[in-house]
Amino acid sequence: MTEQETIQADIAQSLALLRAKLGIRAKTAHQALEKARRLLPGSTYAALKSLADAEPFLGHPRLWRTLDGDALKRAARDVQAHLDAIDAADRRKGWWLGMLGGLSFNLIAMFVLLLIVLVWRGFL
Template sequence: MAQSIAEQIAEVQELLKSREHASGDLVAALKKARRRLPRRIFNQGMVLAQAIPLMDHPKLRLTLDEPALRKAAREVTTHLKSIDLADRRKGRVLDVLSSMAFSLLVVFALLIVVLRWRGLI
């Protein structure tokens, strides 16, 4: 059975909350997750967010492009479901470790340069 657009938007909000740790209404959640979302997904989410106020009004609801909204919701949902939280966590740990290793290499290189400069090596 096909979900209504309101249900799909609620699902997008839940996925943003669980996968991107971005809470609040849809606009606020999208803005919090903006850096981590591809531009196209962010723009599709904003299309959904702009449709929310129109959905409550009976006459303005008729002006909504339902197939486009369903497509946008499906695209955002697919992207958010494809996010691998374990891989993202592993990537953050590797980023921290690589920056620490680079810092240590720079410090040791500078130590060797200073010791050579002073004639101790």
């Protein structure tokens, strides 16, 4: 496999991991970059940005030679290492726990305010 095909395969594998781990459904790295801005740490986002910037050049027979293949392989490896470390089930569980925590806080605050109003009005 040529270096160009290797980099394209790395980008495709990164996009597959983004779909599996973060639920980002994008056909290109640039589209994935827009959707993953707040879900990725800065270094991983920068690595994904370098892959997205290089993606249009990979389809051109002469321009892809201007790219730094080693840096792109390193960027793809960094993105894939971060995404491999993400546990999708734990993210879902954390989301549900956060939602339930916020809901319970709101219910407790409403109950306390109701008690304050009842005491203030003289019903308790």
